[in-house]
Amino acid sequence: MKPCAVLTGASSGIGEAIGNMLCEENYEVYGFGRDFSDCRVESPNFFHRIKGDLLDTPWLLEQVKRIQKDQKISLLINNAGVGYYGLHEELNTKKIQEMVRTNLEVPMILTQLLLRRLKQEKGTIINISSVTAQKENPHGCAYGATKAGLFSFSRSLFEEARKYGVKVVDLQPDMTKTKLYRNADFGEGKEEASYLLPEDVAEAVRFILQQKDRLAVTHMTLRPQLHRIQKKKE
Numbered sequence: 566m567k568p569c570a571v572l573t574g575a576s577s578g579i580g581e582a583i584g585n586m587l588c589e590e591n592y593e594v595y596g597f598g599r600d601f602s603d604c605r606v607e608s609p610n611f612f613h614r615i616k617g618d619l620l621d622t623p624w625l626l627e628q629v630k631r632i633q634k635d636q637k638i639s640l641l642i643n644n645a646g647v648g649y650y651g652l653h654e655e656l657n658t659k660k661i662q663e664m665v666r667t668n669l670e671v672p673m674i675l676t677q678l679l680l681r682r683l684k685q686e687k688g689t690i691i692n693i694s695s696v697t698a699q700k701e702n703p704h705g706c707a708y709g710a711t712k713a714g715l716f717s718f719s720r721s722l723f724e725e726a727r728k729y730g731v732k733v734v735d736l737q738p739d740m741t742k743t744k745l746y747r748n749a750d751f752g753e754g755k756e757e758a759s760y761l762l763p764e765d766v767a768e769a770v771r772f773i774l775q776q777k778d779r780l781a782v783t784h785m786t787l788r789p790q791l792h793r794i795q796k797k798k799e
């Protein structure tokens with residue numbers, strides 16, 4: 566039986582690259598997203614697209630129950646995320662709630678639903694947080710706070726679950742060339758060395774999964790060589 570993974574945000578960017586890598590590594594992947602129209606994962610037979618809104622909690626509970634009926638999940642990757650940037654007074658309640666719920670509430674709920682099974686399987690949880698988790702983030706105060714919260718959750722959960730053989734990893738990419746910045750007035754710099762590619766993050770996940778049982782990677786930061794961002798034209 567193939568090892569089985571639940572992956573959120575599988576429809577684009579970093580999640581799509583992780584989905585491809587997991588299929589190469591012989592995983593059966595249950596990938597969550599709302600819009601898979603641009604998703605190119607190359608193993609359609611073992612990549613199950615679960616289409617819907619992660620913020621619809623009853624729907625999410627139903628999906629996890631359904632997957633768990635047939636599969637022993639040994640890997641959970643909490644990758645779905647959303648970012649709104651700018652002066653904090655210029656955000657609105659809806660955007661703040663969407664970030665807190667997507668970036669922090671959903672990973673906590675999915676972990677709670679799957680943790681017993683992950684303990685039985687001596688499984689792995691990888692939370693895709695961000696370099697913002699460990700620094701001050703003017704013009705991204707709320708986004709950074711959700712990622713700092715996720716990092717705190719990852720650290721505490723590792724201490725709680727390590728004796729059961731569960732690994733918990735907080736993976737913290739810096740600027741990666743994806744659609745995450747669609748709502749921002751900035752994006753990655755022009756030079757190739759100023760941003761990561763989604764595949765770079767997927768390779769870090771592959772590296773984490775290849776470690777020996779007795780070794781736990783607890784957090785990892787990925788940074789481009791150069792620090793450049795580019796203001797979008799008005």
Ligand SMILES: NC(=O)c1ccc[n+]([C@@H]2O[C@H](COP(=O)([O-])OP(=O)(O)OC[C@H]3O[C@@H](n4cnc5c(N)ncnc54)[C@H](OP(=O)(O)O)[C@@H]3O)[C@@H](O)[C@H]2O)c1
Pocket residue numbers: 573574575576577578579580597598599600601617618619620644645646647648667693694695696737738739740741742743744745746
């Ligand atoms: N790009 C960066 O520079 C960077 C840096 C550090 C950390 N990260 C983190 O990396 C993760 C992946 O982001 P990305 O850069 O790959 O951006 P992305 O291309 O915008 O991907 C975000 C993913 O999250 C999914 N998603 C968001 N809200 C959802 C919802 N309510 N229901 C279902 N799916 C939802 C999206 O699905 P749909 O589009 O189908 O709705 C999409 O698959 C995020 O957690 C982000 O914070 C990114």
